[in-house]
Amino acid sequence: MGSAVAWLGFVGASFLAGAIGGAATGPAIAPWYAGLAKPAWNPPNWVFGPVWTILYASMGSAAWLAWRAGAKPSAFVLFGVQLLLNALWSVLFFGLRRPDLAFFEILALFAAIVACAAAFSAASRAAAWLMVPYAAWVAFAAALNLAIWRLNA
Numbered sequence: 001m002g003s004a005v006a007w008l009g010f011v012g013a014s015f016l017a018g019a020i021g022g023a024a025t026g027p028a029i030a031p032w033y034a035g036l037a038k039p040a041w042n043p044p045n046w047v048f049g050p051v052w053t054i055l056y057a058s059m060g061s062a063a064w065l066a067w068r069a070g071a072k073p074s075a076f077v078l079f080g081v082q083l084l085l086n087a088l089w090s091v092l093f094f095g096l097r098r099p100d101l102a103f104f105e106i107l108a109l110f111a112a113i114v115a116c117a118a119a120f121s122a123a124s125r126a127a128a129w130l131m132v133p134y135a136a137w138v139a140f141a142a143a144l145n146l147a148i149w150r151l152n153a
Contacts, residue, residue, distance in 0.1 A: 006067055011060030017083040018056050021090030029094045037151040042144060055134045062130035066120040069127065075119035082112035099149035106142045113138055 063079050085108055093102035113135045121128035 003064075003068065007061070007064040010063040010067065011057055013080075013083060014056040014060035014063075017087045018052055020087040024090040024093075024095035032097060033094070036148055039144070039147040039151065042148075051137060055137060058130045059134050062117075062120055062127040065124045065127035065130065069123035071120055071123035071127070075116065075123070078112060078116040078119050082109060082116050085109040085112050093145065099145055099152065103142065103145045103149050106138065106145055110135065110138050110142060 059079075059082075063076065066075055066079075085105065089102055089106050089109055092098050092105050113131060117128045117131035117135065120131065
């Protein structure tokens with residue numbers, strides 16, 4: 001039972017970061033975001049919800065696997081840091097409408113994800129691999145963030 005509760009805790013923490021970020025992307029943001037110039041390769045808006053749902057479940061599961069494998073406490077500090085940075089990006093980009101600040105923040109987020117995956121890998125290769133799609137999506141999001149910033153500067 002303890003392992004299931006731990007899994008729910010890690011996945012719940014991941015979705016909580018998403019909810020905090022989501023609070024910054026409410027309906028009032030839609031007209032602002034719709035009015036931004038975006039590159040041709042910008043995904044349709046409906047893609048983001050399903051992708052983030054999968055990624056939050058994966059990153060929470062990665063933390064759980066690392067926990068079960070006895071990862072060092074520092075790995076979970078990095079996990080928490082990347083969750084905070086994840087939530088902060090939405091606040092900067094959508095809440096404050098600052099793609100410039102959000103771009104530099106997303107670079108820190110990417111570095112935190114890579115560091116967390118590396119820390120997880122010391123205990124569980126599966127945990128590290130579960131962080132790879134998240135890192136890839138954030139790298140794509142960083143490129144998109146940069147393009148939007150440049151197109152609207």
